[in-house]
Amino acid sequence: MAEEKGFFKRLFSGLSKTRDNIVSGMDSIFNGFSKIDEEFYEELEEVLIMGDLGVQATYDILDDLREKVKTQHIKEPAACRQILIDSIKEQMDVGETAYEFEDKTSVVMVVGVNGVGKTTTIGKLAGKLRAQNKKVILAAADTFRAAAGEQLKEWANRAQAELIGGQEGSDPASVVYDAVAAAKARHADVLLCDTAGRLHNKKNLMEELKKINRIVDREYPEAFRETLVVLDATTGQNALQQAREFKEVADISGIILTKMDGTAKGGIAVAIQSELGIPVKYIGVGETIDDLQKFNADTFVDALFASTDRESETDNEEI
Ligand SMILES: Nc1nc2c(ncn2[C@@H]2O[C@H](COP(=O)(O)OP(=O)(O)OP(=O)(O)O)[C@@H](O)[C@H]2O)c(=O)[nH]1
Numbered sequence: 319m320a321e322e323k324g325f326f327k328r329l330f331s332g333l334s335k336t337r338d339n340i341v342s343g344m345d346s347i348f349n350g351f352s353k354i355d356e357e358f359y360e361e362l363e364e365v366l367i368m369g370d371l372g373v374q375a376t377y378d379i380l381d382d383l384r385e386k387v388k389t390q391h392i393k394e395p396a397a398c399r400q401i402l403i404d405s406i407k408e409q410m411d412v413g414e415t416a417y418e419f420e421d422k423t424s425v426v427m428v429v430g431v432n433g434v435g436k437t438t439t440i441g442k443l444a445g446k447l448r449a450q451n452k453k454v455i456l457a458a459a460d461t462f463r464a465a466a467g468e469q470l471k472e473w474a475n476r477a478q479a480e481l482i483g484g485q486e487g488s489d490p491a492s493v494v495y496d497a498v499a500a501a502k503a504r505h506a507d508v509l510l511c512d513t514a515g516r517l518h519n520k521k522n523l524m525e526e527l528k529k530i531n532r533i534v535d536r537e538y539p540e541a542f543r544e545t546l547v548v549l550d551a552t553t554g555q556n557a558l559q560q561a562r563e564f565k566e567v568a569d570i571s572g573i574i575l576t577k578m579d580g581t582a583k584g585g586i587a588v589a590i591q592s593e594l595g596i597p598v599k600y601i602g603v604g605e606t607i608d609d610l611q612k613f614n615a616d617t618f619v620d621a622l623f624a625s626t627d628r629e630s631e632t633d634n635e636e637i
Pocket residue numbers: 430431432433434435436437438439463466469575576577578579601602603604605609
């Protein structure tokens with residue numbers, strides 16, 4: 319519980335800019351309007367869209383609000399606040415988020431375009447698994463970018479995980495082949511593969527991922543599989559677009575949203591889960607190895623909408 323409480327507090331403070339961006343605007347609408355009319359809905363729409371919740375999720379949330387206002391005969395704008403909170407949670411519902419790979423012999427493909435924090439995230443994930451005493455191997459299969467291998471090596475050292483590959487320009491599929499052989503020989507629990515994420519040539523990317531997946535299918539059929547996309551939350555709608563494009567080329571099982579600390583665009587988590595139906599599994603909340611947290615949509619929405627007095631309340635309260 320203490321860990322959960324600490325998590326809520328960190329999430330609460332990390333979301334301060336997103337809160338300013340979304341909730342402050344909403345609250346001034348709830349408090350400033352004396353009746354629920356078209357202008358009220360229009361202003362809410364603007365706040366939600368500007369808050370990066372995405373067009374689709376915004377429309378769905380507002381349709382739901384209109385419906386409930388009608389059926390429950392709500393007259394007070396302020397009474398809409400809780401309905402909206404519940405509706406955002408409903409929109410984000412993708413069922414229970416599973417983390418089976420953490421407890422199984424598994425191969426995890428991690429994809430994401432350059433600069434989103436992919437290497438850092440893989441390092442953090444390795445650290446998290448190592449802290450659970452898992453044997454972790456990292457495959458440096460993003461062989462396209464110079465220095466990517468070096469950077470991953472540093473993270474591997476930090477996390478005390480073994481690294482396979484890392485030579486610039488080598489074939490990603492052969493790195494994965496070697497890494498699978500190492501994972502099997504050394505009875506690794508989790509093989510984390512840093513794979514390429516160049517979206518400008520989708521066909522090549524798709525072929526490359528297919529080729530890599532075929533190798534794992536053939537060489538390691540018993541392994542549990544997962545494909546995670548890393549997205550930079552600070553890029554807002556761009557991140558959503560990247561998620562859409564990766565969804566077209568691979569079977570994505572989860573998303574990791576980095577740089578959630580201090581961004582005003584945290585609303586993108588709503589857009590991703592609501593529009594794509596893919597769970598955000600982790601969020602990055604800083605640059606160190608411990609700054610990766612499991613994501614829970616309800617806790618996220620609660621932290622976003624919690625009043626600013628809530629932070630001190632959480633000192634004495636179990637969340
Ligand atoms: N504040 C913050 N910074 C982060 C987070 N995750 C990554 N970063 C920083 O983002 C920058 C880019 O991270 P990298 O891991 O190098 O990015 P990358 O996606 O691996 O880039 P490539 O290696 O080019 O593919 C680094 O300075 C990281 O420290 C996060 O959750 N919060």
